[in-house]
Amino acid sequence: MIYQSIRLSISLSSKFLRRSFGAMMGSPIEKLTSLRKEFDSEKIDAYLLPSTDAHQSEYLAEFDFRVKFLSGFSGSNAFVLVTKEKALLWTDGRYFIQAKAQMSADWTMMTQALKDSISPEDWINSNVEKGAVIGFDPDIMTYDEAKSMSGRLSSVGFKMRPIHGNLVDRFWKERPTLPNKKLICLSKEETGASVDEKLTRVREELKKRQCKALVLLALDDVMWTLNIRGGDIQYNPLAYSVLLVTDKDAHLFIDSVKLDSSSRSHLSDVSIHEYTETKQFLTNYSKSLEGTNATVFIPGTTNYAIGELFESRMYQGVSPIQGMKAKKNNVELEGIRRASIRDAVALSKYLVWLEEKVIGGADLTEDAAGKKIDEIRTHEEKFVDLSFDTISAVGPHAALPHYHPSNGSELVKTTTNEVFLVDSGAQYRDGTTDVTRTVWYGNKVPAEFRRDNTLVLMAHIDMATTVFPVGINGIRLDAISRMGMWKYGLDYNHGLGHGVGHFLNVHEAPGISHRRYSDHNLLYEGTVITIEPGLYMEGKWGIRIENVYELVPATVPSGAPFLTFKPLTWLPIQREIIDVTMLEERHKQWLNDYHSKTLSILKGNIDERTGDHTKELEWLKKACAPI
């Protein structure tokens, strides 16, 4: 699933939420009035509200979705500014139409990243009276962000003031509660490294940087370090928590309702505190360091409230956990390999079913077609959850890379007249999956679609066969997947691929895209990463072919340390919609080799299962035949 498609996992429940919010929460202007009422007592003239949580999570729990409650806008990227007179919401091109549709006339939508876009700072400078005080929630703005914004605003005569306790929460009466799912604890047999070993490695990293301690707020960093998983955010096996690792001990802050005796015993090397005590404890810890020259590692995404505590002794950088968790060990890789095969078996069953339905002219909606794969996956061993909201798109819908069915569009039928794209994945206890296939059944496939589909396949293969030096930045590889389609004047507007966690977030660093990654997020052996080029023809079709790969050492004549991609996803790529005349020999070789291995791997796995699988096996044999 494309990384830029950061968005909230709300489509299953969105209709319900829209209805219930409407009834319960008062009108948009009433909410703004409630918010503005707080301005006087806090001595502020305006209030900033980015749409995120205290951990800078990619996906939010409904509990933290203040921007949606306040403005009605449900997109994932939003930055809100409410002044005494105006209410503004900044978002990017993916959401312009949606934001305008969802927000009332009390709101003004502001654009990001266009030529004439105006930043919040510039807007304030031109529209707010000098000397005004702008309030913000120090829990949900990062230290870096608040510092730099405050610097820019103060240079033009404004002041930023942190206000503890979010102002929206003060009148959000029907605020959803925080989930309280029990923690899942993973053994060393499942993770390849014990908590103790991981803490030792963290302390080595701290020592290298002459730091006394590390404060972790990124939830997947906390989960990885302690071999735990949670259920607080849909699709992401995360529990709200904070971890302090010092040179001597470790402290986990988490709602105790999520613990039981087995998780307490799993975490016996860690002192456990209530989540609500985080700030007080860290304040005391910071005070205990007074008079020493100890520095504390505060990752760049740490919120202002926590960062501020360590202002005088702060070591800033990318969390050292990012690099560690990106390089999967053999146990993690084995788990991901097994999970990927089970996932592909589920998808094979699905594709057999789908082909039959579509060719048979069944009354199958886009929505139902998506739900079917979700259902099939739940039967696979070690299934925990989906890894994101399945993208299931017919025809022109597939041309929107971030498409989600809404307002009845999901009732569009899958037919032999149009393409069908399905991008889906799951969280298994031994690994996370993410795969996209684009299919068009029957004999009505236009030549132009066939060309586009072949260009995407070639882009995929060009990247999958790339050999590259260990430790380079993903931005350097991205164009290799585009060279071919660029010659046709075509391109796709998202990154080539993203890192995938081990039973953890489906998006993690490093990736391969036009974005330059931090020097702490480079490509190393053991990284698990997607390859997912696409082409999107407005009003016609969208195409994406996505597999997950692991980075493995490449055998090169020089013997130097180089890497290449080894598939984790083994699933047929539809052969009937390829223009074979466009392929170079090396493309054919890769595809035939990939299909021959896919057949052997999936057949082996299916053969071990009980029941009659004749249909799947026949389909597989045909789908994997050489071209």
Next chain:
Amino acid sequence: MIYQSIRLSISLSSKFLRRSFGAMMGSPIEKLTSLRKEFDSEKIDAYLLPSTDAHQSEYLAEFDFRVKFLSGFSGSNAFVLVTKEKALLWTDGRYFIQAKAQMSADWTMMTQALKDSISPEDWINSNVEKGAVIGFDPDIMTYDEAKSMSGRLSSVGFKMRPIHGNLVDRFWKERPTLPNKKLICLSKEETGASVDEKLTRVREELKKRQCKALVLLALDDVMWTLNIRGGDIQYNPLAYSVLLVTDKDAHLFIDSVKLDSSSRSHLSDVSIHEYTETKQFLTNYSKSLEGTNATVFIPGTTNYAIGELFESRMYQGVSPIQGMKAKKNNVELEGIRRASIRDAVALSKYLVWLEEKVIGGADLTEDAAGKKIDEIRTHEEKFVDLSFDTISAVGPHAALPHYHPSNGSELVKTTTNEVFLVDSGAQYRDGTTDVTRTVWYGNKVPAEFRRDNTLVLMAHIDMATTVFPVGINGIRLDAISRMGMWKYGLDYNHGLGHGVGHFLNVHEAPGISHRRYSDHNLLYEGTVITIEPGLYMEGKWGIRIENVYELVPATVPSGAPFLTFKPLTWLPIQREIIDVTMLEERHKQWLNDYHSKTLSILKGNIDERTGDHTKELEWLKKACAPI
């Protein structure tokens, strides 16, 4: 010429300088003692000295080469710190051996960019007593650099203090004088845009950013804007100067000895002031803005002394001139095309001569082989200077991409037993050139060399045939030139290419490399840029094939705005050392097409010349035959 090979143009005169410095300037310890004597009166405990000038020039005039005078080290990259007890010089891997050899035991060499490298700030923190005051020259440290270093040092208990007047200059008795060559003025017929038109465009850029004025210190920016060229720095047609462009007028600060009546009349729209009056004038200008909210555009490379004047009204960013001068207009392009053809004619003559000498077994040293092309070029029309110090390297010398003959190595002979690499270029009044050819004559070429040479040729062609969207960052293309050799586990340790000025610096933005360029230095139509992949086998050989290209619109089926490369350099690439079996059809096609056009273009130009050119024409025909 490779961009990372930033180095000083001293090889012609270095032996003289070494001798004379030794006699005149006192011993290394005497110099350090003289420097430290200044510490007391300035109330500092240490002194910082980066090796650059007030304009952050890539090449320095001897006048500004303080680090060499003080330390003996003549490399281009150096950052010096002298404390009361120690003298340290930071440099990078290109110069470790050289720095150790050139510096006395009074100095300690510090490494940059290695895993265990220590930054000057960290070194100070661990080795200097807290509370110490570190002096620096505000003319040669950028505002950004000084601010960020000062921030880091003050957070750990140190203070940085700007000291006006470089401390080294106070005891540098035999300091070389500033050159005083007359300005060259270029007409609108030569540049395609008058000074007035360029100033209007600059003011439009200022208006877009709501700036009242722009201060330009980068010398090539000043030259380009005013259609002037100078002769203060070898190989770079630059004159020391500063330009202030306001919404109403323009002020040039330059030594009046460089002007004559014709340049004064060329610059009639600009107020002219002495170079030494820059600071006083800008101080007054800044004062005149007090009480207004005017902002002044101060490019990121502006020195601290000037930056500081505009601290309260500073708009920082990449100089807007960089983007303007990168997009060459038709007049500039026509000039560059003509200059490149004349340059290639000179090189053809040279290659005929060289082949004859080497195959004939003449007593030809590497040094003499380099001097010959320099000499041939001086006879070409509109020749002004070389564009950099010619790299002429035999055998293993060619494996050092930044090789320059020294200490007798230049006496090595060119033979049929070894490769010969020549990287050279010139400044013509209508354009700047830069070209590298690698040749190996006779029948002793090893198969492994042939393979490496073919990989470099394929890398060159892979890039030259790339089609890509308008306005992308060069870092995204770089790997396309490496894909092929990566499969062999091979790579080269420099960028793919750099922008080239129009009768201006041979290195300018944007480039194509593993470095990410600023969003103000993207690839647009009209950009003139090198393609110069290489392979360097230590102790054996080095290979580089370099042409200059212009970026032109590509014809693509979609009709979308895409670009591709069109050669400006037309010069045969040695056919005899290619392993034709390794080439794909598209490589052969490109090479045959390139050679056929080269033959036609050079033949046409040679035919027009007087004299007997039978030999060159015969050679060309053979060298350009299809493979």
